[in-house]
Amino acid sequence: MNKMNSWNELKCIKSRHVKEIFCSVRSPGRRVVEFVVRLRNVPGAIAKVSKALADLNVNILSGFHTAPPEEETGSWSFFADLSESGIEPEELAEKLKELKEVLDVNFSKGDFNGIFIDDMHFPMTVMGERCAVFRVETIGKMFGSLMEKFGSGAAFILYIMGVGAGEAKIDSVTKRYGIGGVKALQAVLAERMAKGWGIPRLAEFNQEKLEALIEVEDLFECLPYMGRKIGPQSLFFKGYLEGAFKRLFNKEFEVKEVECIAKGDEKCKFVVSVRRT
Numbered sequence: 001m002n003k004m005n006s007w008n009e010l011k012c013i014k015s016r017h018v019k020e021i022f023c024s025v026r027s028p029g030r031r032v033v034e035f036v037v038r039l040r041n042v043p044g045a046i047a048k049v050s051k052a053l054a055d056l057n058v059n060i061l062s063g064f065h066t067a068p069p070e071e072e073t074g075s076w077s078f079f080a081d082l083s084e085s086g087i088e089p090e091e092l093a094e095k096l097k098e099l100k101e102v103l104d105v106n107f108s109k110g111d112f113n114g115i116f117i118d119d120m121h122f123p124m125t126v127m128g129e130r131c132a133v134f135r136v137e138t139i140g141k142m143f144g145s146l147m148e149k150f151g152s153g154a155a156f157i158l159y160i161m162g163v164g165a166g167e168a169k170i171d172s173v174t175k176r177y178g179i180g181g182v183k184a185l186q187a188v189l190a191e192r193m194a195k196g197w198g199i200p201r202l203a204e205f206n207q208e209k210l211e212a213l214i215e216v217e218d219l220f221e222c223l224p225y226m227g228r229k230i231g232p233q234s235l236f237f238k239g240y241l242e243g244a245f246k247r248l249f250n251k252e253f254e255v256k257e258v259e260c261i262a263k264g265d266e267k268c269k270f271v272v273s274v275r276r277t
Contacts, residue, residue, distance in 0.1 A: 035078055163237040229260075
């Protein structure tokens with residue numbers, strides 16, 4: 001098989017960083033307020049707001065901003081510590097509204113004994129699609145409970161769930177990006193990292209035989225069992241790969257997990273080949 005450059009290698013990424021989802025901040029005894037600022041989608045808009053906050057001695061904590069290139073407006077959401085500023089959130093909101101780049105300002109003062117939880121955003125979306133977040137540990141317990149109670153039946157169900165999800169993802173990616181074949185596959189794998197599934201890489205691919213080797217670091221499905229099991233643990237993701245290849249190349253495929261972090265390997269490795277009839 002031919003060795004492949006990964007999507008990330010092609011973009012010359014030199015390091016990766018934790019992507020913390022904006023959810024809450026713990027700061028007992030501080031005046032923390034959550035703000036959502038609607039802005040014009042123009043250069044310097046966030047800088048103007050940031051300067052106004054700095055001039056008032058307001059400390060910006062964690063947050064995020066969205067500004068789709070095709071939209072004329074965007075938003076900046078963040079927790080801010082007003083403890084050293086002496087200003088009330090109502091007054092601060094009015095001052096920010098005076099900036100020509102600012103269209104609207106909303107805020108929330110929710111406080112659970114020093115824990116400030118985002119109560120201004122719902123639903124959660126990723127690339128415009130509705131989503132929900134589960135901890136890796138929770139997923140591990142869910143899958144583990146199924147396996148304990150239903151054994152091989154649960155394994156089959158998880159695998160089939162993965163197949164369906166992989167097929168649906170290819171449909172979504174080909175429609176969104178207008179690409180197919182190995183490029184669509186690389187896009188799907190790149191999205192898995194962006195969504196926190198793991199760090200996948202198309203290590204080898206034979207276009208003629210439609211055979212592939214896919215490596216995944218920190219695969220979410222196997223992380224709860226790292227170093228604790230005697231055999232490979234991936235069921236859902238293995239099915240996901242089968243579904244993706246099946247939809248992309250209109251053939252039946254077989255996927256084998258030949259290495260797994262659950263049994264002490266450095267990463268999970270999957271060999272994909274056309275199913276022999």
